[in-house]
Amino acid sequence: PRVPTYCYYGSGINTPAQFYYSGNSYPNHVDKILYEDGDYTVTSRNLVACKQWKDKQSEYFYSQEMPKVGHRAFVSNIKVIQAVQKIVLSEFPPKMANEQDTH
Numbered sequence: 001p002r003v004p005t006y007c008y009y010g011s012g013i014n015t016p017a018q019f020y021y022s023g024n025s026y027p028n029h030v031d032k033i034l035y036e037d038g039d040y041t042v043t044s045r046n047l048v049a050c051k052q053w054k055d056k057q058s059e060y061f062y063s064q065e066m067p068k069v070g071h072r073a074f075v076s077n078i079k080v081i082q083a084v085q086k087i088v089l090s091e092f093p094p095k096m097a098n099e100q101d102t103h
Helices: 044-056 078-088
Strands: 005-011 013-020 032-038 061-067
Touching: 005 032, 005 044, 005 078, 032 044, 044 061, 061 078
Parallel strands: 005 061
Antiparallel strands: 013 032
């Protein structure tokens, strides 16, 4: 993106990834659902796509997996809110609540 990039994503939650229908069952009946790791809305393999930018730009890049934080919970999760506050307050890189200052 050619701008400083922060990529936070949830993981560790069973997430629907594939839906199987038979005959005329679509869209009223799902015969089978396959699950993958993710944030309950998006699978991890898609959520981590932002990591591809790390080696494709010279601007600052930071990514952080947020275990057990669901897609909709991002707007209210205290660790996510703290991370965004640190970005807004220009603390580079942002430290999570449980990290110690090493300066």
